Amino acid sequence: MPVRRPRLSFALAAAVATAAAFGATALATTTASAAEVPLSGYELTWGIKQSYRTYVTGVALGSFTAADGASQAADNGAFTFTDGTGTYDTTGHTLHLTFKGTVTAKSTLHGFVREMSDFQYDSAAGTLTADLVSNGGTKQQDVTLATVAAPTSQDLKNLATTLTAAAGTFLGSDSYANAAGDPLSAAKPTSTTSPTPSNSSTESASASPTPTPTPTGTATPSTPPSTTPSDSASPSDTASEPAATKGDIADGKLNWGVKESFRSYVVGSVANGRITTSAGASQAAGNGVFTFTGATGTYDTDADTLSAAFEGAVNFKGHEDNGTYGLDLTFTDLKATLDNGSGKLTADVTSLGEKSEDVVLADLKSDSTDLTAKNDVITLDDVTTTLTAAGAKAFGGFYQTGAALDPLDLSVALTADADLPSDNSSSTTGTSSSDTSANSGTTGSTSGGVTGSTTGGVNDSLASTGSDIPVAALGTAAAVTVAAGAGVVFAVRRRRTEA
Structure with a gap:
């Protein structure tokens, strides 16, 4: 009514x-x-x-x-x-x-x-x-x-x-x-x-x-x-009228790449997968970052608080076997909240068909605690994102709590006629597929220590080698035992032959 x-x-x-x-x-x-x-x-x-x-x-x-x-x-x-x-x-x-x-x-x-x-x-x-x-x-x-x-x-x-x-x-x-x-x-x-x-x-x-x-x-x-x-x-x-200090957000966008090494892994020669954006999201060329649009929410520049929800979905698929994917992860309904420079990034997470709503993926930290509007637009660049325990679970337990994710850029319009900043790189809505020539770090290391698990939950001990590749992310090796000390290539080959 x-x-x-x-x-x-x-x-x-x-x-x-x-x-x-x-x-x-x-x-x-x-x-x-x-x-x-x-x-x-x-x-x-x-x-x-x-x-x-x-x-x-x-x-x-x-x-x-x-x-x-x-x-x-x-x-x-x-x-x-x-x-x-x-x-x-x-x-x-x-x-x-x-x-x-x-x-x-x-x-x-x-x-x-x-x-x-x-x-x-x-x-x-x-x-x-x-x-x-x-x-x-x-x-x-x-x-x-x-x-x-x-x-x-x-x-x-x-x-x-x-x-x-x-x-x-x-x-x-x-x-x-x-x-x-x-x-x-x-x-x-x-x-x-x-x-x-x-x-x-x-x-x-x-x-x-x-x-x-x-x-x-x-x-x-x-x-x-x-x-x-x-x-x-x-x-x-x-x-000429003074801008309001608080109210509803008219529009906005969020630029975030999740994690660069994860994007490379998905479309690389190991997972042989693809990344798809839809419903208002897009991805920059060259397997770049994602842009989520259509922001709604509220702001208060006096209290330095912001709550913005964004439209768009991004899906990661990999490890395909006869039409079944071992990796199938989707993020939708991204929301960023900030209070004096600190906040949370949440999303609805669907992994292998199971959906969890409002998962706190990352803690946010901005260089400045002050929210200032210029030409009726609030802009925050290079906001630090740190993986939470719930976020680590969303990645199948591979990335450890506290791992650094890609920084995010945020801009919200306070009025309908305000101009949002344009992206520096071109973006596309659609799919990024595997392309081994365009991705680095996808073959892993033969010396990195990997803690084995019969449930597919592998801890990120690869971080010390610099490869940072999710070998057993999201349940792709549920029936495979990965021996301690075995390399990334070895573990993945075992999965693909024994699946």
């Missing part, structure tokens, strides 16, 4: 401007008609969720089509719905608007067709609804796609949205439920800066900041109404 938001004690600028600009002839009718003022000509801008648009046009090999009064911004941007009509309640200072336009998401790879139309914004309920049709089925009317935050200033720009469970179902993933959507704006485009005659029944674009006298017998806001948005209301006005 949508949560009703508290009504504002001041006028909503876009609606009040229309109400105040009405001529005396239009307003001096009856008390009932004065309570609800008709509105027209509004536009709604909303992008659903940036990571969803990227998924449709990227992984899903799809596209968006905007029609019937809707349009999409360049570079797979947000959607705009036009001809918004509705009413403004001068007593409660709320409005309800219905917009024209249809947006259809179509995937060539996954074969889905999702159509959204008849968008309606209700500021009193704090909801955004639409009619939905999935794959040509029955139309679902007035489905609440998102809850919308109450305005905190006298405009309806960049209002935070939260996707609902119904939106997650329609978009094809429960992960979208309760996730932050794109910001929403509802405004009436300004066609002229000159005032129109006030003796007509049409809406006026009064340029005077002086409040219009209150007609007798009409209900108007106690706060003087603002003027209709004009050319002077530009993005620079918003940029």
